[in-house]
Amino acid sequence: MYPLPLAQGNPQTPSDATIQKWLEGATNPASLTFTDRQKLLRRHPWPESDALCKETTGLSFDQLTEKAAHSDPATLTYGESWLLAQGTSGVLANGDKQMLDRVRWPAPARAAYDAALEAILSETDRAARANARVALARHRDGYWGKRKExxxxxxxxxxxxxxxxxxxxxxxxxxxxxxxxxxxxxxxxxxxxxxxxxxxxxxxxxxxxxxxxxxxxxxxxxxxxxxxxxxxxxxxxxxxxxxxxxxxxxxxxxxxxxxxxxxxxxxxxxxxxxxxxxxxxxxxxxxxxxxxxxxxxxxxxxxxxxxxxxxxxxxxxxxxxxxxxxxxxxxxxxxxxxxxxxxxxxxxxxxxxxxxxxxxxxxxxxxxxxxxxxxxxxx
Structure with missing residues (x-):
């Protein structure tokens, strides 16, 4: 419960080619492939990530995104909110661990990633992720509050x-x-x-x-x-x-x-x-x-x-x-x-x-x- 989205060991910094791809994608989202987009969303590899989402929530990522975008955050489960807010990189054995290390990347790499991610998100994606972050914070605060009691x-x-x-x-x-x-x-x-x-x-x-x-x-x-x-x-x-x-x-x-x-x-x-x-x-x-x-x-x-x-x-x-x-x-x-x-x-x-x-x-x-x-x- 409550897996931590942090990689172990030395920082895993994206390659120069990956950073350049993100910079291009920030202004031309069409240049990013389906796999590129799933990596940005921390849902790589696919279809394993979608299978985990279905196993956990009963919904595909697309279905879960649609649900979360139009739901009260208080109704989202821990698994639903985690998968939308954090992706699968931290829980799949073969997940893309490099993407867990964003907080330790150099500033230019973080900026390129953020710009590319922002470019590929639809309004539905943004609403779903915002609600998921609220729900995830509620779950975490509730658990840690009880843990102190x-x-x-x-x-x-x-x-x-x-x-x-x-x-x-x-x-x-x-x-x-x-x-x-x-x-x-x-x-x-x-x-x-x-x-x-x-x-x-x-x-x-x-x-x-x-x-x-x-x-x-x-x-x-x-x-x-x-x-x-x-x-x-x-x-x-x-x-x-x-x-x-x-x-x-x-x-x-x-x-x-x-x-x-x-x-x-x-x-x-x-x-x-x-x-x-x-x-x-x-x-x-x-x-x-x-x-x-x-x-x-x-x-x-x-x-x-x-x-x-x-x-x-x-x-x-x-x-x-x-x-x-x-x-x-x-x-x-x-x-x-x-x-x-x-x-x-x-x-x-x-x-x-x-x-x-x-x-x-x-x-x-x-x-x-x-x-x-x-x-x-x-x-």
Missing amino acids: ISVQDRRNAEFVSSWPWMHEVEEMLAADAEARWGFVCFRTAYGDDAQWEHFKTQFANGAELSLSMLQSARSEFWTPDVLLGRWEIQFVEDREALEGAGLHQLCLRFRRMREEGRIRAGLRRDVFLYANQASIQSSLDHYPLPDRGFVVAGDPEHEPGKIPTYLHNFKGNVRVAFTGVFTCFYARLIPRGDPEDDPSMIRGNRQSWDVVFLKARMNREDKTYPPASQNNRN
Whole structure:
């Protein structure tokens, strides 16, 4: 995400012949070939550049240019704005890297390039590129602004799980069902102060969205977590009479009943639930604002008191999870009970059993909350 349009090593300066061609093209655009024009637009080689545009946006460069010229910049995606504003030189393996070095060229070379580029642009091109630059700045400012709000360790934990396919599996699930959401059921078990409860929900949402904003994809430089951000959900369950002060076993029974009766929204996790007790709600008050963050408690719905002797690491069926870890590390790494890979001691393929998640949480000596510092959570 956010590839840098800068070449490495010594400056790659255009040849004298290329500069002369640009000077001629500035006054006689017809003298510039199709390939010359694509190089000026940083879309060389062609048709590889157009193929990348179609793969990323679903549109050819001509179609994307027409769209962007007549669109509100706020509607342009990161990939669309990047390709129009920066071209493909920096992202294609065989891209024209010389064109990334413009800022280091001698002044006469830069002037010749700028003049030739200006000569070949249509009014539609200019409008599209202007809108793309506005959109790209918005995307970058948004990302870097959020990056400053999250702690280094929370960001690194989110980035670490970005290299696995779970995000795309969630996207595929959402694409198959327009009504589905992804996320968790969360029970409220403390009912003392409604204002505190609303604060907890707000801080939870802020932490979840902040961590999701840090996700990147190994599949594409242009992937953004927009789909995940737009369709995550926490299905809060409030029932003062039945849930006030409820213990873990009672919550397990309630969740299993909801699951059996089909009362969990499509797409939400059915192998884990969350709950907010007074300690959780208080954590949102004590650890505020971000990057300081509170926690929610995650429960194993298959837990039974009689199973405790079979657990490892003093796990007792639940674990605290930081707001900024619930929808990233915890969602991606947990091996639920009954999974083919489930084993109390299991760390497999970067996934972790309930017992291991609990062990990792204990590494945070201050609050015993998952995930621990990134360097302690690499396996």
